[in-house]
Amino acid sequence: MFEDLIGRVACRFARVESRRRARGLVSGLLAESPRKNCWTLAEHAGDATPYGMQYLLSRASWDADQVRNDLRSYVVEHLGGPGGGKDAVLVVDETGDLKKGVASVGVQRQYTGTAGRIENSQVAVFLAYATDAGHAFIDRELYLPKVWAADADRREAAGVPDEVRFATKGELAARMVARALDAGVASGWVTGDEVxxxxxxxxxxxxxxxxxxxxxxxxxxxxxxxxxxxxxxxxxxxxxxxxxxxxxxxxxxxxxxxxxxxxxxxxxxxxxxxxxxxxxxxxxxxxxxxxxxxxxxxxxxxxxxxxxxxAGRRWTIEESFQAGKGLCGLDQHQVRTWKSWYRWTTLAMLAHAFLAALTTTERAHQHDEPGLIPMTLAEVQRLLTRLTTNTPPAAGHHLRWSQWRRRHQAHARNCHYQRQSTTRQP
Structure with missing residues (x-):
């Protein structure tokens, strides 16, 4: 499935070196690593320096929006339910990445739900596609505050395109929803929070x-x-x-x-x-x-x-933020410019979409594994990392540990449900 995903986007990169570098970057984002940035991803890919990864994000010839379009098609294809998409929900929400400096594009002191207060942060609005089968991001827009939109010097330093103007988070969400529907994404509903x-x-x-x-x-x-x-x-x-x-x-x-x-x-x-x-x-x-x-x-x-x-579907995007940041480095970028932010974010979304699609495929075989919780994105990433390395212990050891974890989690879940059923009020 990984090669299928990479094959879909390979044509978006003008040079073979960029295609290989993008493959290595996404592969590194899928790896179990406590920190994911150009240095660690380059080391994972076997590069001698991080300069190639940095070049891919800043100056290489490729269009992140075209990759986003391929990603959207991939997600709908793998997560779209048997109802033909009529029960699918488009979920909008924003998330913030805490920052220490002031040079990164869009950074200022503003409220972010990540910290639950006003902090120096960079905020972006995301659009997710959610069905009974699973959920994953299909679009993203960086929120550019008014002070940034009106500051020509900061815009030039961060590479903000001339056509970009201030837009509210609601306007960014409307733009992404319209883009998805125009692309033929079948969805019966849109949901989001108070913003x-x-x-x-x-x-x-x-x-x-x-x-x-x-x-x-x-x-x-x-x-x-x-x-x-x-x-x-x-x-x-x-x-x-x-x-x-x-x-x-x-x-x-x-x-x-x-x-x-x-x-x-x-x-x-x-x-x-x-x-x-x-x-x-x-x-x-x-x-x-x-x-x-x-x-x-x-x-x-x-x-x-x-x-x-x-209304209950809205919480799925919170799970996607947690998995995207915790498993795929969505918030670990160390980039400052507009173009680099969109490129990193799109590739991180690509890695998350792969985990979501693979998890959905594995869950389809749940009837063969009674007594276990359904596969999770974290468990799929863990097995993917363990089973694709050539170092001991053997694959059977990792599979046995996976089954133990999922059986233990299934027992805990059943206990929670039983406790809830006995305490539920009429």
Whole structure:
């Protein structure tokens, strides 16, 4: 499968040296290494110096957007479910990489969920493709703050193209969603957190294409009911007990994620004029009572369970960030320019997509291995590294350890589910 992936993108590199270097870089990103940068990747590839890897990221002739297009096709092909993509969800979210200096493109003091506070960081918006089979990134855009967009000297030093202007995170997300749909990616839904729920650009783009969305909004967000405009937290406070239903947002590490959910029709005049259906979806934590709110749209009426399932898909991109950074070096780049950032990020996404596709393939054989948890990306990477080296111990030793880990994890998961079933409230 690795050679198939590399073969797909090989034509994007003008010179054979660049093709070989890209193969070595992606192979290094897939390896088990505590740190992944041009120095360590060059050493893994057998190069005498890191200069070749640095040249690949900065000056070699290839287009990262073309590789991104190949990556998108690869992900949809391997993760698209039997439903032909209608149940696939496009998930948008941003992530931040903490930085110490000020020269790297886009870096400034800004809020990042990585640290949970305002830090000196570089923020990017990602688009992931999620189905029952798995999930992986298919697009990325670097967020360029206003101070960067307006500073000609900093732009020139970082190689920011002249045509790039300031865009909000919602606008970047709308751009990526439109790009995926224009490329023929079949998807019935888009989801994201509050940053994207408050974006009229994203909501308008998705609605214009007759694709549904479930986008989180803040408690202060206002919606239009038959009695006028109200804050969503005020709407929740007026709902009777019978309006709430207990449903799972999907399985988690310690059991199903059960919440109480309520659904309220909104924007009835707009529905009559523009068509489609719009709702306010409310989630209530069954232990703490904490509320979360989602603005929803669908060209056709759908049951509450369908919206809940889409809302639960949003967490898949968090898993992708964790795996992309922890396994594939997504955040370990040591580059400063616009072009180098896009090239490193695209190749890291390529490595992550390979792990996601291989994991999906291995999970298809789960019925042959009762008592084990499904394969994870981390386990696939571990086995890939162990079984492709020629050093002892033998392959059977690594396979036995893999089965022990997965059996132990399956036992722990079953205990969590059993404990949940005995403590679940009606």
């Amino acid at each position: 994207y729920g408050q974006s009229p650009d994203l909501r308008g783009e998705v609605e214009s294409r007759q694709v549904g969305y479930v986008l989180a909004v803040a408690s202060s967000h206002r919606v239009t009911l038959g009695i006028g405009a109200r804050r969503v937290d005020q709407v929740a406070a007026t709902l009777p007990k019978r309006a709430w239903q207990c449903m799972s947002a999907g399985p988690g590490a310690k059991g199903h994620r059960f919440y109480s959910w309520a659904l309220v029709d909104i924007d009835r005049d707009i529905n009559r004029d523009l068509g489609g259906h719009r709702w306010l979806l409310i989630r209530r934590n069954r232990s703490t009572g904490e509320l979360a709110f989602y603005r929803c749209y669908s060209p056709h009426r759908v049951p509450l369970a369908a919206l809940v399932k889409v």
